[in-house]
Amino acid sequence: SQKIEQNSEALNIQEGKTATLTCNYTNYSPAYLQWYRQDPGRGPVFLLLIRENEKEKRKERLKVTFDTTLKQSLFHITASQPADSATYLCALATGGYNKLIFGAGTRLAVHP
Amino acid sequence: DGGITQSPKYLFRKEGQNVTLSCEQNLNHDAMYWYRQDPGQGLRLIYYSQIVNDFQKGDIAEGYSVSREKKESFPLTVTSAQKNPTAFYLCASRAGGPDTQYFGPGTRLTVL
Numbered sequence A: 001s002q003k004i005e006q007n008s009e010a011l012n013i014q015e016g017k018t019a020t021l022t023c024n025y026t027n028y029s030p031a032y033l034q035w036y037r038q039d040p041g042r043g044p045v046f047l048l049l050i051r052e053n054e055k056e057k058r059k060e061r062l063k064v065t066f067d068t069t070l071k072q073s074l075f076h077i078t079a080s081q082p083a084d085s086a087t088y089l090c091a092l093a094t095g096g097y098n099k100l101i102f103g104a105g106t107r108l109a110v111h112p
Numbered sequence B: 001d002g003g004i005t006q007s008p009k010y011l012f013r014k015e016g017q018n019v020t021l022s023c024e025q026n027l028n029h030d031a032m033y034w035y036r037q038d039p040g041q042g043l044r045l046i047y048y049s050q051i052v053n054d055f056q057k058g059d060i061a062e063g064y065s066v067s068r069e070k071k072e073s074f075p076l077t078v079t080s081a082q083k084n085p086t087a088f089y090l091c092a093s094r095a096g097g098p099d100t101q102y103f104g105p106g107t108r109l110t111v112l
Helices: none
Strands: A003-005 A011-014 A019-025 A032-038 A046-050 A056-059 A062-067 A072-077 A086-094 A098-104 A106-111 B004-007 B009-011 B019-025 B031-037 B043-050 B054-057 B064-066 B074-076 B085-092 B102-103 B109-112
Touching: A003 A086, A003 B109, A019 A086, A019 A106, A032 A062, A032 A072, A046 A056, A046 A062, A046 B102, A072 A086, A098 B043, B004 B085, B009 B019, B019 B031, B019 B085, B019 B109, B043 B064, B074 B085
Parallel strands: A011 A106, B009 B109
Antiparallel strands: A003 A019, A019 A072, A032 A046, A032 A086, A056 A062, A062 A072, A086 A098, A086 A106, B004 B019, B019 B074, B031 B043, B031 B085, B043 B054, B064 B074, B085 B102, B085 B109
16 A cells, blocks of 8 residues: 655654654655755645656755655755754655655754 | 635634634636644544635545535535534645645634
8 A cells, every 4th residue: 555654753853963864665666855944733834846857856955865766865054053843844746747646744853 | 915814713603603704816827725634633634625616525524515616715614514624724825737836824713
């Protein structure tokens, strides 16, 4: 069956360090993958999109990698700040562009 | 301001009652989506619509109904047939192609 897995346990890191979140998937061949940020009680907000033919994408302190052989994406936040504390969701495109399948998300807590 | 709005923010329903959640967007997006989010789970797709007067079932459509009479509006009705309706409901829209989804602030539905 198709499955998307993100670290279920919260990730706790110290301010200034790099946070690395993992998204693994099975039985998909996604055309692209997206990462979203969700704060408690609010809707997700788009962060980055990476296509199947791209290995890496950067935006300010954010970096995403996409390894279609390993069926894995890594999401990095460098020089993390307490304001980065949130739940981060990965989502795969399936059925062309029409639908996204979301992982359960990983909660990140950055401590001062 | 362009955006996507959902109302109400909190909704309480007695068992056996139907209830309608509102979703409006002024982004001129063709596609709209309804998701359900339960604690510790990813977003699950209820219904989606790629164009006015057309919509498709998602993964968990049973007990829900939608309409798409206008481009800007995609209301979701939670019927009494939905056995466990208490959840956080999110509406989203997408312009087209491999584009991001823009989410509303969500409606938290509680069945009393």
